[in-house]
Amino acid sequence: MVVVTGPGRSRFKTPARTARRRGRRGQSETKRGWRSTPWLFLLIPLGFLILFTYLPVANMLWYSLTTWDGRAPVKEFVGLDNFVQIFTRPELFQVFFVSLYYIAGSFVQMALALYFATILSFKTRFRNFFKGVIFFPYLLNGVAIGLVFLYFFRPDGTLDALLTLVGVQDPPQWLGDPSLINYSLASTSVWRYMGLNFVLFLGAIQSIPNELYEAADIDGATSWDKFRYIIAPGIRKIIGLSFILAISGALSVFEIPYIMTGGANGSETFVIQTVNTAFVFSKVGLASAMAVVLLLIVLIVTWIQRKVFPDDKADLV
Amino acid sequence: MSAHIARTLKYASLAVACLAALLPLVTVFMAALKDTREFATTGPLDPPSNWFNLDNFVTAFTRGNMLQGFVNTTIILVISVTGAILIGTMAAYAIDRFGFRGRGLVTWAFLLATLVPGVTTQVATFQIINSLGLFNTRWAAIALFMGTDIVAIYIFLQFMKSIPRSLDEAAMLDGANRLTIYRRIILPLLKPAIATVVIIKGIAIYNEFYIPFLYMPSSELGVISTSLFRFKGPFGAQWEIIAAGAILVIVPTLLIFLFLQRYIYNGFTSGATK
Numbered sequence: 001m002v003v004v005t006g007p008g009r010s011r012f013k014t015p016a017r018t019a020r021r022r023g024r025r026g027q028s029e030t031k032r033g034w035r036s037t038p039w040l041f042l043l044i045p046l047g048f049l050i051l052f053t054y055l056p057v058a059n060m061l062w063y064s065l066t067t068w069d070g071r072a073p074v075k076e077f078v079g080l081d082n083f084v085q086i087f088t089r090p091e092l093f094q095v096f097f098v099s100l101y102y103i104a105g106s107f108v109q110m111a112l113a114l115y116f117a118t119i120l121s122f123k124t125r126f127r128n129f130f131k132g133v134i135f136f137p138y139l140l141n142g143v144a145i146g147l148v149f150l151y152f153f154r155p156d157g158t159l160d161a162l163l164t165l166v167g168v169q170d171p172p173q174w175l176g177d178p179s180l181i182n183y184s185l186a187s188t189s190v191w192r193y194m195g196l197n198f199v200l201f202l203g204a205i206q207s208i209p210n211e212l213y214e215a216a217d218i219d220g221a222t223s224w225d226k227f228r229y230i231i232a233p234g235i236r237k238i239i240g241l242s243f244i245l246a247i248s249g250a251l252s253v254f255e256i257p258y259i260m261t262g263g264a265n266g267s268e269t270f271v272i273q274t275v276n277t278a279f280v281f282s283k284v285g286l287a288s289a290m291a292v293v294l295l296l297i298v299l300i301v302t303w304i305q306r307k308v309f310p311d312d313k314a315d316l317v
Numbered sequence: 318m319s320a321h322i323a324r325t326l327k328y329a330s331l332a333v334a335c336l337a338a339l340l341p342l343v344t345v346f347m348a349a350l351k352d353t354r355e356f357a358t359t360g361p362l363d364p365p366s367n368w369f370n371l372d373n374f375v376t377a378f379t380r381g382n383m384l385q386g387f388v389n390t391t392i393i394l395v396i397s398v399t400g401a402i403l404i405g406t407m408a409a410y411a412i413d414r415f416g417f418r419g420r421g422l423v424t425w426a427f428l429l430a431t432l433v434p435g436v437t438t439q440v441a442t443f444q445i446i447n448s449l450g451l452f453n454t455r456w457a458a459i460a461l462f463m464g465t466d467i468v469a470i471y472i473f474l475q476f477m478k479s480i481p482r483s484l485d486e487a488a489m490l491d492g493a494n495r496l497t498i499y500r501r502i503i504l505p506l507l508k509p510a511i512a513t514v515v516i517i518k519g520i521a522i523y524n525e526f527y528i529p530f531l532y533m534p535s536s537e538l539g540v541i542s543t544s545l546f547r548f549k550g551p552f553g554a555q556w557e558i559i560a561a562g563a564i565l566v567i568v569p570t571l572l573i574f575l576f577l578q579r580y581i582y583n584g585f586t587s588g589a590t591k
Contacts, residue, residue: 037495038415042423045408048464053430056441063441070444116334119327132578133335139570139581141524143545144563148345151361151556158344158361165362191337196585203586223323252436255526259546271436278440279531287440295437302432 057295063288070284082289092290095270098182102253102269105186106246110239112190113197118227121205131202138195146259149188150175178266185257185267192256193249197242204235240309248298270294342567349373349561356557373561377548381562385537386544393455393529393540394522397462401469401518402511409473410499414485427474430467439531446532457532458540462522469514472587476510477503516577516584523570541566 064082066075086092116134120127137145152158153174160171174184212230221229254271257263263272270290278287348356350365352372359365377383412424435442442461443452451457480503488498504511526542533540539547545562552558574581 038411038417038420041407041411041415041495041499045404045411045470046423046426048404048460049426049430049467051445052442052461052464053433053438053467054426056438056445057433059444060438060441112334116331119331124327124331128578130331130335131582132574133338135582136571136574137338139520139524139574141542141545141566141570142526143542144566147545147548147559147563148341151345151348151560152341154556156360158341161361162340191341199582199585203582248434252434254436259526274440275531278443284440284444291437291440295433298434298437299432 060288060291060295063285064292065289066285067283068285069282070278071282075285078285082286083293085286086289086293092273095268095273098267098269099250099253101182101186102189102250103247105190106193106250109190109194110197110242110246113194113201114239117198117201117205118231121202121231122223135195135199137192138199140192142192142255143259145188145192146256149184149191149256150260153184175261176265181261181265181267185260188256188260189253200238200242201235204238205231208234237309240305243309244302244305247301251294251297345560346564348557349564351557353555353557373557374565377552377558377561377565381548381552381558382536382539382544383541383562383565386539386541389455389538390523390540393458393462394519397459397522398515398518400459400463401466402514404463405466405469405473405514406504406507406511407499408470409477410503413474413477414482414503427467427470431471435465436527439527443531451532453533453535453538455533455538458525458528461528461532462518462525466518469518472510472514473507475587476507480506512580513584513587516581520570520573520581 063075065077065079067078067082068075116130120131120134124130154160155173155176159174163171172180175181208230212234213226216226216230252271253269254275257267257269258272261267263269263276271294274287274290274294277283277290344361347363347365348361350368350370350373351359352370355366408427412420412427446452446457446460449460451460484502484506485498488502493501523541525540526546529538529540529543530546533543536547545566548559548562552562
């Protein structure tokens, strides 16, 4: 910190006053310096936070009230018109129904993850091998997964070959039939993300103190009793967290359907539609309004989750 | 007796889970080892005649520009992970170790940001990247990976709380200033948290598709994901080449997973719950 003293001013002051002033200033200087240190550390992090999180949110709210195309210098203000369009034009609104497949998928995913996390937290042979195999898909590149499952679902692909083995002669078009495509894509999503839920549940179950199981054994509890009275309450919080991740994830599905089908055959999701509206059809205003709707839904879901699973009620001991 | 049945059911369900997890990958791997004629005449479940036929991998690697993809991914990964760690630790240090006016507001601003899913603000973020002149440069991805990583800050904040303040005070008595404390005491003690962030963030960046696809459309800037995505065009019908490309992308992940298994589990558990 550089102390700037006005040149020449001290010439007119008595030595005593100068000393007093300097003393006072010196003191306040260190104090101010003390206070500015945290801001020096925060300068860059806060800069990024504002630039890439809060500024976009603010801009998005503003764009959503205009008919901006992303390039024109003027942004025509149209009020809530974009929002009215989203909720009145069925072709814009129908993508929400596609999310229902993924929401249903995420419940299946959580149930499977909970089942495998429970059985693998007890003594099991080859436990680490099973853990690794179940978790591994989560680490894979989304594009690679998309291509792997294109191969899996293609006519005469892996799935059809498996079905032929068990005697199914005429398998349906998994990705060609609009009534099936979202089931195929949602199950790909389950395959991809189940491992994360599994590892989170497993970690939570293992953090439950061992004495509780020992006590339960002494009381003659069955495995189901242990699950019902020890594990389920013990991992309430993480199940609650998984619910928000599942629902906000299901609403913002993009990669799997975009890579595998490009949104064809009725598999277009909300985010694919938003991206196309903004960058293919140059309707940034309308796309921003769609993004605002998505953000609001996610915030509401999070708020409900906080109400249903408050942080402080998860203690067991 | 019923215990016996339960045991059988348990292992049967695990076997089915393994089959479901591995079969899609194994069949793609087998497809990658077949030549064009063999691919056309055999089914997906038939093993390849030659397990060491690597021609498709060579074709995928050279004609699919995968080397460039790996180089671009590595550059972006190294710079953004380093940046995210510096930014995250600095923010956590300032928030946890200083009492200053506005501290509550700043903490709140960082935590509130975890609620905004990045995917929702992309339309508006795009305009910012564009007006900064970063569109179609590697810096677009780097800036976004560095700057929007609130989870890293959160992990550092949690971990910082467990480092005793008396260490800071002792160093201060020895005449260390705040920067020295940050560099010599806080950063080394944060190592476990840094390892967690490196793992989570490294995997996320390696797998990221959306950001490079949207912000770096130029073909020289292809990363692993976007290079592989381009396979759908020129190799449209050549499944054995596409399969080889997918396997090439998966193999590094598999190796890292096998070597760092334990750390990866811990990383994801602490990353998501804390």
